Amino acid sequence: MAENKELLESLILELRRGTLILTVLSQLYTQEYGYSLIQKIQNKGMNIDAGTLYPLLRRLEKQGLLESSWDIYENRPRRYYKLNAQGEELLTQLTLEWNQLNQIISQCLIREE
Amino acid sequence: MEPITIYVSEVIRYLPQKSQSEIKKELTSNILDMVDELVLGGISEKDAVQSVLSKMGNPRLLADEFLDKKAYLIGPRYYPTYLMISKIVSGAVALGITIAFTAQYLFSADASIFNTILQWLGSTFMGVIQAIAWVTVIFALVERYETPGTVKDMGLIDPKVDDWSVNDLPKSQRSVNKSDRIEGLVGFIFAVILLLLLNTHLEIFGAYMFDNGVLREIVPIFNIQNASTWLPLLSIAIALNGISDGLAMAIRNQTKNTMWIRLSMNLVSLILFAYVLFNGNIFNAQLAFQIAPNSSELNNLWIMVQRNVVVVVIIANLISMSIQSYQIFKFNKA
Numbered sequence: 001m002a003e004n005k006e007l008l009e010s011l012i013l014e015l016r017r018g019t020l021i022l023t024v025l026s027q028l029y030t031q032e033y034g035y036s037l038i039q040k041i042q043n044k045g046m047n048i049d050a051g052t053l054y055p056l057l058r059r060l061e062k063q064g065l066l067e068s069s070w071d072i073y074e075n076r077p078r079r080y081y082k083l084n085a086q087g088e089e090l091l092t093q094l095t096l097e098w099n100q101l102n103q104i105i106s107q108c109l110i111r112e113e
Numbered sequence: 114m115e116p117i118t119i120y121v122s123e124v125i126r127y128l129p130q131k132s133q134s135e136i137k138k139e140l141t142s143n144i145l146d147m148v149d150e151l152v153l154g155g156i157s158e159k160d161a162v163q164s165v166l167s168k169m170g171n172p173r174l175l176a177d178e179f180l181d182k183k184a185y186l187i188g189p190r191y192y193p194t195y196l197m198i199s200k201i202v203s204g205a206v207a208l209g210i211t212i213a214f215t216a217q218y219l220f221s222a223d224a225s226i227f228n229t230i231l232q233w234l235g236s237t238f239m240g241v242i243q244a245i246a247w248v249t250v251i252f253a254l255v256e257r258y259e260t261p262g263t264v265k266d267m268g269l270i271d272p273k274v275d276d277w278s279v280n281d282l283p284k285s286q287r288s289v290n291k292s293d294r295i296e297g298l299v300g301f302i303f304a305v306i307l308l309l310l311l312n313t314h315l316e317i318f319g320a321y322m323f324d325n326g327v328l329r330e331i332v333p334i335f336n337i338q339n340a341s342t343w344l345p346l347l348s349i350a351i352a353l354n355g356i357s358d359g360l361a362m363a364i365r366n367q368t369k370n371t372m373w374i375r376l377s378m379n380l381v382s383l384i385l386f387a388y389v390l391f392n393g394n395i396f397n398a399q400l401a402f403q404i405a406p407n408s409s410e411l412n413n414l415w416i417m418v419q420r421n422v423v424v425v426v427i428i429a430n431l432i433s434m435s436i437q438s439y440q441i442f443k444f445n446k447a
Contacts, residue, residue, distance in 0.1 A: 051169050054179075
């Protein structure tokens with residue numbers, strides 16, 4: 001039983017990992033800094049590790065999907081990230097893909113008698 | 114604030130130099146945001162810092178996340194070191210070959226300069242290619258198998274990769290001891306050149322005998338006839354010393370494990386040196402006789418020199434090991 005629970009947890013983790021980029025990109029139409037993005041995503045019901053998100057943001061920026069800028073006028077300097085044109089375009093395509101996948105999987109999950 | 118500074122410095126030490134300051138600034142700011150949130154919720158600052166850092170996890174693994182995935186032979190974490198070692202090894206090999214060819218040309222009566230240059234170019238090219246190939250293979254293997262539980266036993270990796278807690282952070286930011294690195298660099302280059310010359314041009318170590326400005330013969334210092342019995346062991350001893358110096362040079366932040374590994378290498382090297390020097394019959398016993406057949410003074414001097422070399426090598430090794438032991442002691446106390 002305990003083994004089953006462990007397996008389920010690891011499978012859920014894997015499932016979520018696949019949707020992580022889509023989730024993060026979808027929340028960056030407006031600019032966010034690391035911690036504000038974590039809160040935003042958590043408020044929508046999804047948990048994300050800071051240790052996963054911060055490097056991911058940098059990676060997405062390196063891949064040319066995000067733009068970033070430092071705000072040094074707040075009480076501490078913060079780096080803000082936002083989708084750029086290429087990121088928006090890619091997000092549109094990913095969303096389309098997600099919707100199709102969702103439909104297909106929903107179909108697959110209907111148990112045929 | 115101090116644990117945060119230490120944590121962040123532990124993360125960025127694994128990252129390429131050019132991204133370190135940016136990630137340092139951003140990570141610190143993000144961690145402070147998370148701490149503030151907990152403090153606002155009524156938790157003490159100290160507990161908040163502990164909780165946030167625990168949640169962030171092992172700095173090494175976080176650094177791994179910041180690095181690109183391993184779709185490469187030698188990744189960004191090792192690339193600067195790989196480049197540095199490749200340059201040093203190729204330089205040392207080229208220098209060693211140049212010394213050997215220069216000696217060969219200068220002391221050979223019938224050598225043609227054109228042929229010597231051609232041979233020198235060919236040997237240097239092949240030597241450098243081979244040196245780079247070996248360094249690449251070693252680094253590629255380290256990169257490939259450097260996962261928790263494999264290379265960590267070599268001391269290059271924090272052994273507590275998986276079971277990390279905030280208490281595993283060092284008490285203060287690690288400092289870089291530049292003099293150790295320079296000393297390591299010099300020792301490493303010296304070892305590479307010495308190994309190369311001993312194994313390819315053993316005959317150039319000798320007393321150069323001239324007649325009216327023309328080289329008559331080179332009386333070898335070493336026992337060349339018997340070289341196959343002592344040279345492999347001596348080479349291993351020198352190589353271990355060289356690797357130990359190489360580690361001092363290549364690893365920016367020495368850990369207790371790297372220090373222990375260097376000390377063990379030096380100990381094995383010392384035992385080999387002592388064994389070879391005492392039992393190996395490595396010196397040319399006839400050197401004094403071949404230089405001056407009738408001089409008993411020279412013969413006595415040569416016997417004394419052979420004995421003293423053994424003592425000097427052993428004492429030098431012991432001093433170096435004592436310094437390393439003291440550094441480990443200091444590291445434990447820090």
